[in-house]
Structures are given as C-alpha cells and as structure tokens.
Amino acid sequence: AQSVTQLDSHVSVSEGTPVLLRCNYSSSYSPSLFWYVQHPNKGLQLLLKYTSAATLVKGINGFEAEFKKSETSFHLTKPSAHMSDAAEYFCVVSDLSNAGNMLTFGGGTRLMVKP
C-alpha cells in the first residue's frame, strides 16, 4: 500500500524568501514521487518527478525536491518565492504495488506569497 502525508495544509512566505513544502510517503516498493501544482481554476501541472535516478530532482519554475529514503521524505523547495507561485501543491506517490501505477495524492499544501 502507498500513502502520502503533506505536513502543512497552508504555508505563507514573503516574496523573495525560500519556500519549503514538506511531504512524507509510505510505499511497499521503490516508489516514484511527483509534485504537481494547481493554480485556481486550472488543471494539475507536473512540477517534477523522481523515478529512482538522481535523488535531487530539478523541476520547472526553479523548484526542486530531494528524495531521502532514510527519512521517507520528498520535500519541495525553491530559493526565492514569486507571487506567481501562489497555488495548491500536491505530493504524489506511485509504486509497482498495483498494475496501473495508480497515483496516490497527498491532501495538498496551499502556498500563499505575500508582497
């Protein structure tokens, strides 16, 4: 079985300061991990993915995430927040425990960016 816990439902930062969105996962197999972003009234957009290659993954818009197996974590970071980063972020896990590579979403973290 697989599951994802996003530790913060809301995160507020000032523009230009670092962003940290926390995610812990549980998986019976070697997982694939993803971060998606959802802007208001828009579809989910893939930010980045980890699929057992380099543990530090770089994504779009300056975001990156580090896979830490010992901590079962996959936190999302960005050095400097922009106003346009305000959105809902979802951490997602997928493993081989099901034939369909089903995606299991976390509950989401709403990122607010203050001017």
Place this chain on the structure above:
Amino acid sequence: EAGVVQSPRYKIIEKKQPVAFWCNPISGHNTLYWYRQNLGQGPELLIRYENEEAVDDSQLPKDRFSAERLKGVDSTLKIQPAELGDSAVYLCASSSDREGRNIQYFGAGTRLSVL
C-alpha cells in the same frame, strides 16, 4: 500539442438531476482516468480506461455513476441522479505507454455544484 480538454468547466444542477462530463485526452494516449477532487483534498481515482476497456473501476459508485469510452478516445462520465455530496471537481487525465502510466496529464476539470 493540445492538452486534455474537458467540458463543461462549470455545472450547477439541482439534486436528483442527471449530469454528464466530457473528456478528450491527448492524442495517442491510450490510458484515460477520471478523478474526483473534493474541496481541500487531493484527487481520488474513480475509473481507469485502457483504450476502451475499463480496467479499474473499484472506486466508482456504480449505483449512480457510469462512464464510457467508446472507440478508445473521448470519454464521458455520468451521474444519475446527482446528490448533494457529489459536489466536487471532476478531473480527467491521460497517459501513454511510451512515457509510463504514472506520468499523467490533467485537464482543467469540471466543477460540479449540486444544490
């Protein structure tokens, strides 16, 4: 390349009325998914199609929900009759075997409000 297209974007109906959602996946994507996203939560899978065959519908409430994917391209999801608890965003996604099923592309969703 066009993304996943869903319509309508918004739908408001009274309870006990029927409603249908339409999805056109990315061209060449053989796997299609319907998700439901309740307010403040991550999406949850309702049904997955491989071409025209529904291969995972275990989370679809079959007493009132139905789906079809004739010819293995477009898909419709229907609710009849709708209940107040069906208010949610219904997301469609698609994936290709070439990229892998866990790389899913999402549409903007249909926001359903049942009054």
